[in-house]
Amino acid sequence: MTDKTASDFSTWAKTRQARIEEVLDEALPPDSQEPTKLHGAMRYSALGGGKRVRALLCYAAAELCNTEIEVADAAAAAVELIHAYSLVHDDMPCMDDDDLRRGKPSCHKQYDDATALLVGDALQSLAFDVLSTPQLCANANQQVSMLNILAKAVGSTGMAGGQAIDLASVGKALSQQQLEDMHQLKTGALIQAAALLGAANGTLEQISSVHIYAENIGLAFQVIDDILDTEADTATLGKTAGKDADSNKPTYVTILGLDVAKHLADQLHKTAIAAITPFGEQALRLRELAAFITQRNF
């Protein structure tokens, strides 16, 4: 990657990050609207944080597939709202019991458990609300299909199911395959949905390639998360570091060791890139984003 390209990517990413922030700001009810506490807590949890990797994936896939920007906006907002909901519920005392999120008190610490429960519930509904905006897509059948992809990625055979398997695996010895299956649901399903929703307007070949790309980059993302969780300190990561290892949860690092985990992330990165290579410059942002995800040291 040349300096020129890196600079371009950085500008592209910053523009898209600012854009999704505006889209989310618009989608979330103002905190002056009743119930004000709930709306304030929803905005606290969904705005102003994170690298917006899922939104960037959605926008990058949309550029490859010439998906309309309004459709990409709604899809990116929907996946970020779902992601925000999952973090709020995951942090609750009955789940991971985490007090910090993105360097701030997590939702239930800033507010209370009941509010955090409702915030997660309402953010999920809002994701489907945004994506079901009437007349969003020229082709309504495509929009129904997008809603179905999101619903399946989020439910018991997607993200929520992965969370359940994760909870059940605390203190258990998992094989690499079992760990991969769990992450495939817990984080992979939503990352794939982000890319697939962005690719809504693509040809079958493009959609299929984006699917393979997202599968591999999603897994790489998780492997790197485990590596960062081992290496980073709490201040850098913005959440309690070493938490997964502390709570006796299996990670790629505990199963494979640090070096093999890094090699695996590299392999997954290469496989993701290979899938989109046929599309040349049109896949530039997806290629750059893969590098961004696998080289992050935040």
Add this chain to the structure above:
Amino acid sequence: MTDKTASDFSTWAKTRQARIEEVLDEALPPDSQEPTKLHGAMRYSALGGGKRVRALLCYAAAELCNTEIEVADAAAAAVELIHAYSLVHDDMPCMDDDDLRRGKPSCHKQYDDATALLVGDALQSLAFDVLSTPQLCANANQQVSMLNILAKAVGSTGMAGGQAIDLASVGKALSQQQLEDMHQLKTGALIQAAALLGAANGTLEQISSVHIYAENIGLAFQVIDDILDTEADTATLGKTAGKDADSNKPTYVTILGLDVAKHLADQLHKTAIAAITPFGEQALRLRELAAFITQRNF
């Protein structure tokens, strides 16, 4: 109502109750599928309980509006899944902390808090999954619109918002208007959605009338819930009786007194019936259902 009609309604309702049970059984993943505990807990929470009033409303509105039975099935399942999710989360310790639901241990008592959290989350996703089944409606724009109605009824300006206002009102003196606004969101929004989704195929006049009907019958339902909560004993009701009054939550009975509350329920019933009177025999099931809801003594 003649004996003949009453018997017909009873048969109609039983048939529809059995039907929605089958539709839900089909929609919910089997408890043999991973994650088995989550799927078992989802089935425990969504199957085999309740009068299915929301599904009946949906089917009755569908009969008035000639909505296809497959569409009515999906809509009825979606609202019942949302209702089941709301009960699971409402019963959790950080919310109403209720140990009993429909005469059985509530989800978090039967399983655990983390599972109950995920059950509610996944039931919500499943509702949108079912309603976004590709090719469900001949008119995909209509399906997108149905999904949007459901999402808005469930989120922070609907059911979840009503729950937040309810939580904030514990120990406070509410006016009748404030209580009505709260219930309009907390239970009314989903009841209206149930009827409106069933009415998907209706004329504008039919949909508008069903809207007025559902608004009034939803409120009547809540007033009667408060009356039953005061009068019934725990065994009959299948949940802890007098709970709302005990926890210092305002109810129609505490604000209006029992007699005025009963009169109000009667008035709301009459207004609901008046809205659908122009449709004569085609609105038979909606009329009977209104009587069923306002005369229930279970």
